[in-house]
Amino acid sequence: MSGSLRSHRSAMLAKLETTYATDSVPVAGTDAVVLQEAEITQMDADAVERPRLTPHFGARPIALTALKIRATAQVDLAGSGAAGTAPAYAPLLRGCGMAQTITPATRADYTPISAAEESLSLYWFLDGQRQRALGARGSWGLEIAANQFPRLTFEFLGLYTPPTEVALPATTLTAWREPQVANTTNTPVVTLDGLTVALESLRYRHNNDLVFRDLVNRRYVNIQERRPVIEVAIEAPTLTAKNFWALAEAGTTFAAVARHGAAAGSIAELTAPRCQISQIARRAADGVEMLDMTLVVLPNTGNDEVTLSVR
Known part of the structure; x- marks a missing residue:
């Protein structure tokens, strides 16, 4: 009897490609990814049904087309160890x-x-199998x-290749x-419009629109558009300190900044200079009034929204 695959024995490698969809051959010594969590769909495809008239009921044969792979991964947010x-x-x-x-x-x-985006070769190893x-x-x-x-957090879409048996590196x-x-x-x-806020959570989503194109003689993944947002939950300040309701009503834009890490080499900072409140709501947590807000992240001159x- 063949052995089962153990899902916790896994690894991911990632390396930028020089030529689109030409395997850059990532290696375990330099291109491994430390994962918090990950999930891969080994075959995402469209099923095309073969037209056929029959004198009886029943399913028609199909062909799988537009073969692709979807993968999600979560990695630690940290610095690089050295500034620069x-x-x-x-x-x-x-x-991305x-x-x-x-x-x-x-x-x-x-x-x-907004053009000439780079691409990756991703290797996913699962206890004796490799998917590219x-x-x-x-x-x-x-x-x-x-x-x-x-x-x-990352979500990737790539071209399908069949899995092979390869030892876990x-x-x-x-x-x-x-x-x-x-x-x-x-x-x-953590500041919103210059106000230091008591943060419960902040969630940024870059929201690239990923499109898979499968044509005769050409298959590729394209980034068509992006619409970034920030979802933030904070303790509600007094209206004197900051009236977020008035900012939302007026459509006022303001900066959002979140810096994690205090020492050089450990800092990662997200800056969004022009945010607009699209949703705002109150709720209570441990008897404290909270604000949940969704911020639309806007560009200024272009390619500068975040x-x-x-460092």
Whole structure:
């Protein structure tokens, strides 16, 4: 009897491609990903039914088309270990339509682009099987919750390749930094319109629109559009301190900033300079009034609506 596959024995490798959908051959020594969680759909396809008239009831034969792979992953949000060095998760961000700018000894910045997006070769290992997704592009998000490890979230769409039997690799993970729990010490800055807020949770979604195109002689994943949002839950300030209701009614734009990490080499900061409140609601938690808000993240001149800085 063949052995079963154990889902906890898994690994992911990711490497940027030089030529779209040409395997960049990620290796366990330099391209491994430290995962909080992950899930992969090994075959996502459309079923095309063969037209056929018959004198009886019954299903028609099908053919599977538009073969693709969907994968989600969550990784620790942390610094790179040294200011001016790209973090280990940089290739994942770049595969989501984010440009990388390195300022030596100072910072690594990730900002949106609207053309010439990079792509990834993703390898997923599951206890003796390997699944490859080539030409993968994705979308990303960021989650910070009080007294939890913050994380980056990713969703990828790539070209399907059949799984093969390959031994689980011994990965090298030294480039990945240890995360810090989100709290007052480790998350020193969370501001909305300049007001320091008591944060319960913040959730950023880049919301890339991923489109799979399957044509004769051409198959690819395209990023068509993006509509970023921030969902934030805070203790309600007094109206004198900040009247978010008035900001929502007037359609006023303001900056949102969340910085995790206090020392150089451990800092990751999300900045959205122009946010607008699209939803606002009250609720109670432990007898304290809370505000739940959804913010639309707007560009200014273009490709500048959000920056993730690691320093």
